[in-house]
Amino acid sequence: MTLDHLPIQELLEENKDHKCEGYGDDHICIRIAAIAELPTRFGDFQIVVFHNKHDDREHTALVRGDVTDAEDVPVRLHSECLTGDVLGSLRCDCRDQLEAALKSIGKLERGILLYMRQEGRGIGLVNKIRAYALQDYGLDTVEANLALGFRDDEREYSAAAHMLHSLKVKSIRLMTNNPRKIEDLIRLGVRVNGRIPHVMEPNEHNQFYLETKARKSGHLIDLRGRQRLSEQHDQGGKGMNVAQIETIQKMV
Ligand SMILES: [Zn+2]
Ligand SMILES: [Zn+2]
Numbered sequence: 447m448t449l450d451h452l453p454i455q456e457l458l459e460e461n462k463d464h465k466c467e468g469y470g471d472d473h474i475c476i477r478i479a480a481i482a483e484l485p486t487r488f489g490d491f492q493i494v495v496f497h498n499k500h501d502d503r504e505h506t507a508l509v510r511g512d513v514t515d516a517e518d519v520p521v522r523l524h525s526e527c528l529t530g531d532v533l534g535s536l537r538c539d540c541r542d543q544l545e546a547a548l549k550s551i552g553k554l555e556r557g558i559l560l561y562m563r564q565e566g567r568g569i570g571l572v573n574k575i576r577a578y579a580l581q582d583y584g585l586d587t588v589e590a591n592l593a594l595g596f597r598d599d600e601r602e603y604s605a606a607a608h609m610l611h612s613l614k615v616k617s618i619r620l621m622t623n624n625p626r627k628i629e630d631l632i633r634l635g636v637r638v639n640g641r642i643p644h645v646m647e648p649n650e651h652n653q654f655y656l657e658t659k660a661r662k663s664g665h666l667i668d669l670r671g672r673q674r675l676s677e678q679h680d681q682g683g684k685g686m687n688v689a690q691i692e693t694i695q696k697m698v
Contacts, residue, residue: 447555449490449510449511449512449555450511450512450555450556451492451511451512452481452492452494452509452512452513452514452613453512453514454481454492457478457481457494457514457612457613457614458478458480458481460478461477461478461479461612462477464477464478464612468604468608469604469605469607469608469611469634469635470601470603470604470607470634471604472500472601472604474498474500474601474604474605474608475498475499475500475608476496476497476498476499476505476605476608476609476612477496477497477612478494478495478496478497478612478613479495479496479497479504480494480495481493481494481495484508486508486548486552488545488548488549488551488552489510489548489551489552489553490510490552491508491509491510491552492508492509492510493506493507493508493509494506494507494508494509494609494613496605496609496612498605503563503564503605504563505560505561505562505563505605505609506560506561506563507558507559507560507561507609507613508548508551508558508559508561509556509557509558509613510551510552510554510555510556510557510558511554511555511556511557512556513556513557513558513613513614513615514613514614514615515614515616516556516615516616517616517617517639518617518618518619518639518640519556519557519558519615519616519617519618519619520550520551520554520556520557520558520618520619520621520642521557521558521559521560521610521615521618521619521620521621522547522550522551522557522558522559522560522620522621522622522644523560523562523602523606523620523622523627524540524543524544524547524559524560524561524562525540525562525564525565525602526561526562526563526564526565527540527541527565528565528571529574529575530544531544537578543644544559546644546645547559547621547644550621558610558613558615558618560606560609560610562602562605562606564601564602577590578590603627603630603631603634604634606631606636607631607634607635607636610636611635611636616637617637617638617639618631618636618637618638618639619638619639619640619641619642620638620640620641620642621641621642621643621644622641622642622644623643623644625641628641
């Protein structure tokens with residue numbers, strides 16, 4: 447397959463002095479800051495790094511082919527998970543989800559993985575590890591799950607919508623099992639022409655996860671018999687308010 451390329455110079459030039467009214471309630475405005483080739487074990491991509499002057503989060507798009515002016519581009523949104531993505535933690539299935547998405551997109555003519563730097567679903571690494579600690583202390587996993595469920599969806603979707611706009615994508619098909627994500631993106635002006643179910647193929651790494659999921663009907667149990675926290679859970683979740691999180695933190 448001969449892959450088309452992003453018009454790199456054109457995108458960089460357009461974004462050099464980019465400023466707009468911003469997306470969403472928080473008026474998120476970000477711009478493309480750097481682009482390079484990124485061959486990976488999942489296929490050849492180009493990595494596009496965005497600069498966000500609001501909070502210095504460097505969101506990233508892993509782009510396959512030329513997505514500018516393209517319709518129906520398959521897109522996956524992934525939230526950063528240091529413990530899962532990088533360290534191979536079994537407490538969640540983020541890495542399985544990430545690899546499954548990259549494997550699928552790596553076989554396509556074009557596609558995008560948006561890697562959002564929002565550790566622990568926006569609660570940050572410290573709070574995420576505190577939620578893990580709750581479980582280690584044998585407390586109810588419900589509270590820990592709630593703590594992880596507390597995420598700033600709005601900011602993440604606003605940034606994602608802006609990134610797709612910056613890449614000049616005309617319309618997308620979202621790889622997700624959560625229809626709410628689609629509603630959120632549409633509200634932010636993204637044309638979503640459909641949904642691609644995010645199905646993970648069994649492999650030696652996620653076999654256990656899939657078997658457990660089937661056996662326990664949605665309840666994930668890690669190798670030590672503890673329930674796993676599903677940070678990349680596609681069902682969404684309301685999460686706790688700040689006061690509730692503080693209460694739980696005092697318990698650890
Ligand atoms: Zn902008
Ligand atoms: Zn994770």
